[in-house]
Structures are given as structure tokens and as C-alpha cells.
Amino acid sequence: MPMRYAHIDVVHQEVPGEISLCFSITGCPLRCMGCHSPHTWKAGSGKLLTAPHYQKLLQQYQGFASCILFMGGEWHPETLINYLKEARQLGYATCLYTGENSVAPMILQQLTYVKLGPWIPNLGGLNNTKTNQQFIEVSTGKKLNHLFIAHDKIKHRTSQ
Template sequence: MRLRVAGIIEESVVDGPGLRLVVFVQGCPHRCPGCHNPHTWDPAGGTLMEVEEILAMVKRNPLLKGVTLSGGEPFAQAGALAVLARQVRALGRDVITYTGYTWEKLLELAGRDGAVKELVELSDYIVDGPFIQEKRDPELPFRGSSNQRVIDVPASLACGRVVIAPWGGQ
């Protein structure tokens, strides 16, 4: 299974708690003004990589707490990222997924697209919502604008409402 990738950071402490491998996927329909990664917008850009190549990077570093899926828009490549997320979780690592979609829109999409549903369910945390330049706040942990939420996915799915992660700083 292949992904179109804009880049990978093998060790990051700014894209979620703990030491993380970050996959920046290529392609984004949101095109938020002031986006930190506008080079990821073109769905034909970046490089094709095998999911196994990325998983090998994760396996090489026993210090990783988990993997962060960012972009671009990860849910535009939900099928391949669900394969990666399943394997990352099998290694005992967690998965954080950033998205320009709101939680409510993701649930709507998941109702129509099994790959989106699977990636939602395999994500431990989702940082949702578009970046809004007018709401930019560099003091917020792990997100760029105050409209974005750090959602505890299992807790939210279990109770049927958004549950904010304790480290999300809302």
C-alpha cells in the first residue's frame, strides 16, 4: 500500500505529546489561508512511499510514543493511513491525526466512507478543524488556532459527544 507523502520528521516533540514520528501527507482540499504547509496542497506533489517503509522507521526507534499524521489532509488518504495506523497501534504506539475537517463532518464522512471510519477509529486523538488565521494562537499546545480541538477519540465515540484530551489545553 502506498501513500503520497510531503515529508517525514523522524523525531518531533511539537506534534503531540512525547517523541513522535510525523508523516506529512500530500494533498489538501481545505487550502486554509495562512497554512503552515501550503506545499502539501497539490495532491500530485510529494513522493510515493510504501506504508512498510514508514513502519520500518517507527520500528527502528523504540523511544517513539507514537505517530502523528498531518498534512495536507490525512483523511484524503484514509485507506493507506488506516493500514499504517493499525500497524502502529499493534506495536503499542499511539496515533494522532490532524485534520481540517471538524469532528462532526468527519463522523458524517465516516458514515459514507469505510476508510474514513476506520482511520477515525484507529486514531487515539484527532486535532480537528481548519486553521483560521484570525484565531491563530502560538500559545496553544499542539494546534495553530483556537477553533481547533484536541479530541480523545475512544472516549468521544464511547459517549457520543466530543471529549477533549486532558493534555489538549482547551
């Protein structure tokens, strides 16, 4: 089944230090309880993300966006890998947000960053120090969750 998307947005918070062109891919098989995007669950929904359309967007946003972000899509590994390679060839950083705890090595090789871990409501997201999720810089393996925590929370936590 071809890759489809619910929407494409320019986002500023999902990848710290980057302006990201974000593709919300449909057909997510994970269905995490409390998911903020249940509209992406249905396979076959959304618009087709064709190679020509994707390439046009990469060209259009070059020099403005610095990162290409896929919210899901790992269930289309060949297409995702090809799209990530194209983005990297044009100088974009790349990122995948997944609810899985790991990503196939072939996908990981094409990523600058990866967000791993399912949404667990009582643990919160990347902006919560108790989260199970991890935001990782792939080349170094460095966990960068601290970039999502407000400075006042860090001060409060370290002063106790």
C-alpha cells in the same frame, strides 16, 4: 492515487506527552488560508510512502517515538487506516491532524488522538484559548486543548 509525503519529522509539541514520528502528507484538498504548510497542497508531490518504507520506519523508531502522527492523509482512507492499524499493533499511540470538523468513523477507530478544525488565522491554533480547533482524546471524547496553553496564560486568565 498512492499516499505521498513532503517530509517525516520527529516532533515533541503536536501530541502532548508523546514523542511523535510525524508524516506530512501531500495532496491536501482543504487549502486553508494562512496554512503553515502550503507545500503539502499539490497532489502527486513528495515521496511515495510505500508499505515497506513505512514498516521500516515503525521498526526503526520503536522504543524512541511513542506516537505516529499524520498531518493529513484522510483523503487516502484505506491506506491511512492500514498504516494506523500497523502502528497500533506495534504499541504506538496514533494521531491525525485534520482541517476537517469530523473524521470518518473507520479512521477514528484507529486513532488515540485527533486534531479537528480548519486553521482560521484570527482564532489561532491550539495554543490560543479562542481557537476553533479541538485536540481530542478519542477513547474518552475529552477535549485536551488546555495542554497546549502556556501555564502563565492560564494563571492570567483565571486571576481576572
